[in-house]
Amino acid sequence: MARGQLRIYLGAAPGVGKTFTMLEEAHRRAGRGTDVVVGFVETHGRKHTADMVGDLEVVPRARVPYRGTTFEEMDVEAVLARHPEVAIVDELAHTNVPGSRHAKRWQDIHELLEAGITVLSTVNIQHLESLNDVVQQITGVVQQETVPDAVVRAADQVELVDMTPEALRRRMAHGNVYQPDKIDAALGNYFRVGNLTALRELALLWLADKVDEQLDRYRAQHRIGGTWETRERVVVALTGGPEGDTLIRRAARVAARNKGAELLAVHVTRLDGLAGADPALLARQRLLVEGLGGTYHQVVGQDVAEALLAFARGVNATQLVLGASRRGRFAQILSAGIGVTTTARSGPIDVHLVTHEQIGQGRRRPIVSGRAALSRPRRLAGFGLAVGGLPLLTLLLLVMREDLALASDILFYLAWVVAVALVGGMWPALLTAVAGSLLLNYFFTPPVRRFTIAQTENLLSLLVFLVVAVAVSAVVDTAARRTRDAARASADASTLATVAGSVLRGARPLPALLERLRELFGLDSVALLERRPDVPEAPDRQRDPAAWQVAAAVGGEPCGAPGEGDVDVPVDDGLALVLRGRPLAAEDRRIVEAFAAQAALALRQERLAAQAAKAEPLAEADKMRTALLAAVSHDLRTPLASAKAAVTSLRSHDVAFSDDDREELLATADESLDKLGRLVANLLDMSRLQAGVLGLTLVEIGVEDAVPRALDELGDRGRAVRMRYPDDLPAVRADPALLERVLVNVIGNALRYSPPGRPPTVTAADLDGEVELRVVDHGPGIPEDQRDTVFLPFQRLGDRDNDTGVGLGLALSRGLAEAMGGTLTPDTTPGGGLTMILRLPSAEPAVAASEEQATALADRAILERIQRRPRTPATPDPTGANGTEGG
Incomplete structure (x- = not known):
């Protein structure tokens, strides 16, 4: 369907x-x-x-x-x-x-x-x-x-x-x-x-x-390469030179004149390594481009102008920003340069040549280019010296024949062979050596004007001449080839380093990796194909589209099987990287194979991450369920059992209870049910907090009002707490009811573990936009390595706390504090003990609630406190402790 x-x-x-x-x-x-x-x-x-x-x-x-x-x-x-x-x-x-x-x-x-x-x-x-x-x-x-x-x-x-x-x-x-x-x-x-x-x-x-x-x-899809000026896209070309900052800023200003225009920076890495490109400058310029809202790209090309224009057309650019040439005047006379060449070939793309301080200061020329050891112009120059220079040298030596011996003639020809080898490499030098030996034989070796040699000494000289010429030309050719290979390796390493940086910074490494490969070689599409799990491996189905599925693809229409693209690189038995757009040179296949290996690794990592993401919630849920069952099995059953035992005893007709006993049983049942109600309320609040549906209303409230209400909730024990805060303390923005819950939990913990005669102290201070409340006790404290644990739900420190709750007090308190825009963190009390630090944002007059709203919320908090208060006097059981109730 x-x-x-x-x-x-x-x-x-x-x-x-x-x-x-x-x-x-x-x-x-x-x-x-x-x-x-x-x-x-x-x-x-x-x-x-x-x-x-x-x-x-x-x-x-x-x-x-x-x-x-x-x-x-x-x-x-x-x-x-x-x-x-x-x-x-x-x-x-x-x-x-x-x-x-x-x-x-x-x-x-x-x-x-x-x-x-x-x-x-x-x-x-x-x-x-x-x-x-x-x-x-x-x-x-x-x-x-x-x-x-x-x-x-x-x-x-x-x-x-x-x-x-x-x-x-x-x-x-x-x-x-x-x-x-x-x-x-x-x-x-x-x-x-x-x-x-x-x-x-x-x-x-x-x-x-x-x-x-x-x-x-x-x-x-329609293979349209021309520029459609539907949206302004400004491309700035970077050479890796110091003028790059000027060009980037100028291009950014050009893009800023057109609302919604895009800024793209591109660096062309030549096959010879592009001598003069400074990696540190390129890295800095990349950060500058991205800071101005643009994107950085890198492509490889033997012809820099053509590679630059190919990239510009590929991104449908409308404007191209180049720097004026850094070469000297003599070099510009010999060659038009990249700027002039790009302008001549740009077609509908507008080209801006920007002046800068580096104009005319020169730059190192590329060492080699092309597939041969030496460039084609150098080889042609070598053949020119061989064909044109040998007749002139021979004519000169014939004029000076009376003054020079045969050994001198051989040395002159040998010097010319070396010169041709240095310019043109092996083949022009071999041509010069062979032709020079024939000319020496015919014009200067007795008998002259005949291709014969009368003396063995002269034959040996010619052979040594030929061997030296071949050896010198071979050394020059080998050195040029090694230089080219080194430059190619440098260009490959630079490209892969740039790509690796782009992929590592991306949120989705596999698509980013394939997009960089497509962009690097100017391809139409790149696809990572995976063999379908239900199709068995067979040689006759290796190129069957029905046997493959696209694991990831970028660009145009992806290939459906390895045989459909221009280049395919098998990764392993089940993966293949297929490129469509143009055939690649043999030396480019090394980079593609590196990309293929990384793509396979990225695919596996994505799938492992997806599996881990699916398993993590299940593991967390199972952990939470186990902890909850462990807590419920004791902490909820204990008050329930106490209440049931008291009620069952009261209903028994076998025992006659006195009025005092009956009152004590009723108080026990009432206290147990109150404890059970508080535990259930904490469970519900934690559930709402984790689900993000806990309702709260932030209003302006003074600390001098909130702390006494919390102490009143704690009953007689709360009266022992000492309070110290300045008179000019600003109000905070908080929900009065939730703030009271936090303070009751934290101060209750401090009361529970404070030694006799040393009650807790509550202090407050104004800290530049925040109000800091410190609840200081001198109890046993919490070890530093366990302070994060006590803020997790259903976590408690030691068996001593098994009768205090399900481990939600501190977890709930921190969650409520963060919901109100504050924080709750533990610290060590000097001299021993624990200090809980509650920080809340100060109230701003522009956003403070009205007096009527604050009063209504305060009344709501008082009403809720009265409703929660036990009907008979009983020792308060504040949820949580220094490491209990979630602590």
């Missing part, structure tokens, strides 16, 4: 008309005879949107009970059973009620798509995961419901439903978006013109990026 298509209507803010536009499209499709149903549409009480549903078939919603209330969600099973051609599912980022089929609505939509149903949905830009923090910074509102960007990017179509901020505010003022009682607040807060303008720009830019991705895929 073919997978359904996903079409998403993207908006910058609520009320722009996404749902209305989606329903219009549903009616158009239904009018053409398409089977369309409404899976879920949220009208938010907007009359025009509700009317737009019209006569479309609506699938009844599922009713999901949760915490005593029934909620309505999309009935996925009913939609699947109905199986329409098109389903309308509103609010892609919606979080389903616990107990639903999936946690998120986009997961419901994924199931519908897999069933072959086309889905139309909506989402606002603020719900995209990657933009969540940006939207919070702009609007000051935290978006609780988000959807991964990959889900939206994977949609077959994304349509922007756009509206100007002024038009949207008019719609709101007319009551078309919110109810009348909410309009003024919305217009003055979230829906300010500045907020809406920024959100609109975010939506446009995000959609432009997606359109760029689609355009790149289209160009790769």
Whole structure:
């Protein structure tokens, strides 16, 4: 069954008309005879949107009970059973009620798509995961419901439903978006013109990026190499010289003049190692590019100008920034240079030649280039010296014949052979040696003008001449070849080092590795193929596409089997790296093989990481379950058993209890049930805290008010605690009820382990935007190596604490402190003991709550404390200790 298509209507803010536009499209499709149903549409009480549903078939919603209330969600099973051609599912980022089929609505939509149903949905830009923090910074509102960007990017179509901020505010003022009682607040807060303008720009830019991705895929699939000026992309060429900083900054200014332009820096590594490139400068310039919002790239090419233009065309660049030549005037006369050559070949790409301080100061020339030991121009020059120089040398020696002996003639020819060998290498030198020996024989060796040698001495001289000429030319050729190999190895090492750095910094090493390989050699696509596990290995199926599957790929259409690409490198029996675009030289295969080995390793690491990620929650859950069962088996059963024993005794008719005994049994039952209630409350609060659903309201509250309330909760024991804090101590931002819970746990721990006559001390101080509370005791303390352990749930120090709770006190206290934006850390008390340090942010006047709100919350805290207080006097059992109750 073919997978359904996903079409998403993207908006910058609520009320722009996404749902209305989606329903219009549903009616158009239904009018053409398409089977369309409404899976879920949220009208938010907007009359025009509700009317737009019209006569479309609506699938009844599922009713999901949760915490005593029934909620309505999309009935996925009913939609699947109905199986329409098109389903309308509103609010892609919606979080389903616990107990639903999936946690998120986009997961419901994924199931519908897999069933072959086309889905139309909506989402606002603020719900995209990657933009969540940006939207919070702009609007000051935290978006609780988000959807991964990959889900939206994977949609077959994304349509922007756009509206100007002024038009949207008019719609709101007319009551078309919110109810009348909410309009003024919305217009003055979230829906300010500045907020809406920024959100609109975010939506446009995000959609432009997606359109760029689609355009790149289209160009790769249709093998379009020309530049399409759809978006400004500025490429700056770096040589590794000191002028790179100037070029990067100039290119960044060029890109900044065009909104949304991209900045890319590229360094071309020549096959000869590109003498003059400073790795330290390149590393610094790479950081500069990335700091300016650009990206750094490195490619290999024998012709620097051609490699540079190939890269620019590959990224669809519109402008190219080059530095003016550093070569001297004489060198520029002999060769046009890279800048002039690039400009002549650039075509529609604009080229900027930027001046800098290094102009004309020169730079080292490349040692060798090409596959031969020496470059082609040098070999041609050697043959030229051999063909043109030997006749001139012979003519000169014939003129001076009367003054020179045969030995001198041989030395002159030998010197010429050495000169030709130094310039042109072995073959021009061999030609010179052979031709020179023949000329010596014919013109200077008796009998002259005949190819015969009368004396053995002259024959020996000619043979020595020939051997020396061959030896010298061979040494020169070998040295040039070794130089070329060393330069090639240096270029390979530089390339692999750059690639390794890019991959290590990436979040997904395998795609980054393949993308660098594709970019390095200018390929169309790179694919890592894996043999299907259900296909047995056989020689006749080695190139069968049905036997392979794509493990990872970048670029255009990936190859389906090793034989379909231009280059394929087997990694092992089950993996192969296949390249498509152009054949590679034999020496390039070494780099490709290194890439292939690293790709296989990266694939295995990704899969091991995925397996570990799946196993980690299971291991943590199993560990937590084991600890919870161990704690529950004792700590919850103990007060339950005490209460049951007391009640059972009271109900017994076999024993006659006195009034005092009856009162003591009732007090025991009451105290045990209170302890059980506190333990269960801690378990529930820890569960809510870990699930991120613990409700809290931060208000301005004074420490001088919060600490006495906590001490009052601790009863008579709390009165022994000493307090010291300055009169000008600022208020903190905290939830009064949660702050009291933290203080009760921490001070209760200190009371429990303080020695007689040395009660705990609570001090406070103002620390530049924070208020620090210190609860100091002189008890046994906690060893430093166990201080992190006591903040874990269900962890306790020693058997002495087995009667104090399930190990949640300190864990819950730290969680509550962090939920309020603070911290809770342990320290050693001078002289022995433990100091618990609670830090909370100071209240700022701009965000402080109103006096009425603070009073109401304080009253709520007092009421909760009264409700929790035992009905009969009993020794308090504060949850937690120095290493108990989670400590």
